[in-house]
Amino acid sequence: MEEAAFQITQFVRRPGTGRDGRNIRVRTNYFVINDIPQMNIIHYDVTITPEVPQRLNRRVFDRFVEQHQGRALGNVRPVFDGRRNMFAPKLLPFGQAGTFDVDLEEDDAAATARRRPPRTFAIKLRRVGQDIVMEELMQFLHARGTLTNNCQMAIMAMDVIIRHKPSSDHITVGRSFFTPQGNRLIYGGAEVWQGYYQSARPTRGQMLINVDLSATAFYEGGPLTQMVVKLLDRRTPNDLYRGMNDRERQRVERSIKNLRIRDNHRAGNRRKFKIEKLTPTQASRTMFDLGDGGQTDVVTYFQRQYNKRLLYPNLPCVIVRKNVYLPIEVCDVIPGQRHMRKLDERQTADMIKFTCQPPNARANKIQAGLEILDFRNNEFLREFGMRISNDMMVVNARVLPIPTIKYHPTSKEHDVRPNGGAWSLKDKKLATGATLGSWSVLAFLNQNELPDQAINPFVREFVNTCQDSGMNIPNRTPPILHANPIGNIEEALKEAWLRAGNTAKAQPQLIVCILPNKGTPLYAEIKRVSDTVIGVATQCVQSRHVQQAKKQYCANVCLKVNVKLGGMNSFLDPAQIPFITDRPTILIGADVTHHGPGEDDKPSIAALCGSMDAKASRYAATIRVQTGRFEIIADLANMVKDLLKTFYQTCGRKPERVLFYRDGVSEGQFKHVLQSEINAVRAACQALEASYRPTITFVVVQKRHHTRFFPLDKRDSDRSGNCLPGTVVETGITHPFEFDFYLQSHAGIQGTSRPTHYHVLFDENGFNADSLQTLSYNLCHIYARCTRTVSLVPPVYYAHLVTTRAKFHTRWHESESSEGGAASAFGVVKQELQKVMYFM
Known part of the structure; x- marks a missing residue:
């Protein structure tokens, strides 16, 4: 190694703005903060004892302000983030630190004389060393200073100021608060609530508030029996009379564990509990000690103690504490509890119906959310001298020119300029058609079906x-x-592989698998075996499509099969991607996928996909398993080395330029990821040859954000009411001076499209705004799986597909109970598949 790893001190600055395309204006869901706090903001650290959940923290804090408004606070209204931070517009009378007692009454209107005494909390406030200097934030917004720690604190303080009141008035989750108005029931005893997301964002010369809709599932309040009826798919509570079998009991227990309930069998005094589990026995057989040496069952006890005859003696009881059993029918679910479990397929479909709204409906709902946010009458904003516009921002945008997509020269129609982001395969021949000689069809249904x-x-x-x-x-x-779909899948695939080979007297290339349903387990096992055990491409189709055999469906399958066999579907006119065609250039897409909440013991999967030639239509993939929840790609140097070698073997030249699109990184991790990953790419090049130093551009690609665009003019919208494909926004809502832009590259089908945010962190290739925006947009036209433009650049899209597929290469989903150590069961993709797009 001739040089030490170099340090990155600053990200790329914006190299001017782009000119290509047609100028338009669009509305976007940002609101200008007309007046920013002028005073320095005083920051206090908050400790509340005893420790309680965030929801209660806020109640304790609000009560503290009520009780100590005059003397300790000097009639100032501070704001609180629900955890550790309090901000005030001036120094408070108690000085550097103070500890105060707060009495919190039980919030039970119906409580009787047996009321518990109020709980006492101590709230300790301590002034944090540095005040927040707003002037420094102004320097950053006007590109005269960097994003210092002080600037970040100023933005955070503004976030807390705008969020304080809604968080006290409503149920909050993350940066969103939710209201039960207009909620909708979904399957299985849950309901979707409409929420509003808000966050303070810096842009050139000003601060904005990004307001968006969000939705989340809550448990439906009301009788617990009603929820059980829904969970078991019964029609009425009467259907519960005969009780439930063991499987049903486990299903209900899984769904209601940790749910907060109130009992309803005593006059007046309703206590709150949390469900721990269900009794294995029905109420009539659940025995407990009476404390005087005698025993009784729950049904008899309720009859004697409360003169209550249970309607459902055959249902199990809820266990809320050790040896405290409540019959299901005396429990009511407390409303407003967030649904923490993963939604099932039916619930997810219901949820999508609720959240999927065309752009104009979404824009109107966001505007309606401002009524609920009510910035005008917010006393906390007033206290800090903040004023927020009530009108959505209108920003400049451009619609980029449409590129030409090329098919085989013998096609009737070999050059296509898509209209509205989509085109068809009719009259076109694939750029390079593969040959399929040795194959078989394996139906996971019997001859009768x-x-x-x-x-x-x-x-x-x-x-x-x-x-x-x-x-x-x-x-x-x-x-x-x-x-048999529940038989030995590995044996069946091996048999199909042998039959294909013996029939064609050649190495098998493809097994077409016909599946009885959409279920994941069978699909997952087919892919695990074919990718990592046998090493043959498989194409899964559902039996319902086989029975109809539509031409359009077959055309879509053909696109996937062709690239799985090493063919190429289409490519761009070389003149429209000069960056790639002028000199040997490799595009790399990178993604890290983590498992869902509560699966922290499972490893994360990192994948890279790299282009293999000057047409940038064919890609190779490489995968690694790494520590769960770890954002940086640990073995990146070796992964990049794999791809550089493949590129060299394919076209006989070494890439002189690397364009690295990185997905899955949040703003807070930019510096960290960039530093480590650029050095890894460098190291990979030097490991191949000491003097090999291609120029590198590193772009972060983000889809997880709340920016949306709404066309102002009907002319600038497609038929779904969204902005046209190729709409790019780089001013008004972007970073004050770094090189980032939003690109909506796809045509909307339903709902409001989400643009992709591209942020260039490092660039040795000297891109200007036009060249990177146009290249990224043009690439979105050659995603091999469909004849539509897609929402993010294909190398990243493919990296997503690869990580999703790699989850099936592990044998976790067979034994959900096995703890950790699962990575040893990770299957490696067979060598013969690694250079084709097996993951399609």
């Missing part, structure tokens, strides 16, 4: 479509096999 004579028409239509599209299929009648 799907006889061969029902499969043959599909195979015919599929073969014809592929050949019309320019693939070469010498073997038009592959052998057809049947297998």
Whole structure:
């Protein structure tokens, strides 16, 4: 190594703004903060004892302000983030530190004389060393200073100021607060609530508030029996009379664990509990000690003690504390509890229906949210001298020119300029059609469910479509096999592989698998075996599509099969991607996927996809498993080395330029990730050859944000009411001086499209705004799986697909109970698949 790892001190500055395309204006869900606090803001550290959940913290704090408003606070209204931070517009009378007692009454209106005494909390406030200097934030906004710690604190303080009142008045989750108005019931005893997200964001010369809709699932309040009816898919509570079997009991227990309830069997005094689990026995057989040496069952006890005859003696009881059993029918679910479990398929579908709204409806709802936020009458904003506009911002945008997509020169229509972000395969032949000689069809249904004579028409239509599209299929009648979907999948696939090879007397290339349903386990096992055990491409199709055999469906399948066999579907006119065609250039997309909440013991999966030639249409993938929740790609140097070698083997030249699109990084991690990953890319190059130093550009790609665009003029919208594909915004709402932009590259189908945010952190290739925006947009036209423009650059899209697929290469989903150590079961993709796009 000739040089030490270098230090990055600053990200790339914006190299001017772009000119390409047609100028338009769009509305966006940002509101200008007209008046920013002028005073220095005083920051206090807050400690509340005893420790309680955030929801209660806020109640304690609000009560503290009520009780100590005059003397300790000098009639100032401070704001609180619910955890540790309090901000005030001036120094408070108690000086550097103070400790105060706060009495919190039980919030139970219906409580009786047996009321518990109020709880006492201590709230300790301590002034944090540095005051927040707002002038420094102004310097940053006007590009005269960097984003210092003080600036970040100023932005955080403004965030807390705008959020303080809604957080006290409503249920909050993260940066959103939720209201029960207009909520909608979804399957399984849950309901969706409408929420509003808000966050303070810096841009050139001013501060903005980003306001967006959000939605989350809550448990439906009311009788617990009602929820059990829904969880078990019964019609009425009467159906619960005969009780539930063991599987149903476990299902209910999983769903209601940790739910907060109130009992309803004593006059007046309703206590709150948290459900721990269900009793294994029904109420009539659940025994407990009476304390005088005698025993009784729950049904008898309720009859004697409360003169209450239980309607459902055959249902189990809820256990709320050790040896405290409550019959399900005396429990009411407290409303406003967030649904913490993963939603099932039906619930997710219901949720999507609720949240999917066309742009104009979304814009109107955001505007309506301002009524609820009510910035005008917010006394906390007034206290800090903040004033917020009530009108959505209108910003300049451009619609970039549409590139030309190329197909095989013998096609009737070989050059396409899409209209509205979509086109069809009709009259086009694939740029490079693969040859499919050795293959078989494996149906995971028996002969009665799907006889061969029902499969043959599909195979015919599929073969014809592929050949019309320019693939070469010498073997038009592959052998057809049947297998049990819950039998030994590995054996079935090996058998299909052998039959394919023996029939064609050649190395098998593809197994077409017909699946009975959409379920994941069968699909996952097919992919694990074919990718990591046998090393053969598989194409899964659902039996319902086989029975219909539509041409459009077959065309979509053909696009996937062609690239799985090493073919190329389409490419861009070389003149429209000069950065890639002028000199050997590799595009790399990178992503790290983590497992869901509560699965922290499972490792994360990192994937890279790299282009293999000057057309940037074919990609190779490389995967690693790493420590769970770890954001930086640990083995990046070796992964990049894999891709550079593949590029060299494919086209005989070393890349002179690297364009690295990195997904899955939040702003707080930019510096950290960039520093370590640029050095890893450098190291990979030097490991191949000491003097090899291609120029690198590092771009972070983000889809997880709350920026939305709404066309002002009907002319500038597509038929879903969204902005046209190719809409780019780089001023008004972007970073005060760094090189970032929003690009909406796809045509909306339903709902409001989400633009992709590109942020250039490092650039040795000297991109200007036009060249990077146009290149990124043009690339979105050659995503191999469909004939539409897509919402993010293909290398990143492919890296997503690879990480999703890699989750199936592990054997976790077979034994959910096995603790940790699961990475040893990670299957490596077979060598013969690594250079083709097996993950499509």
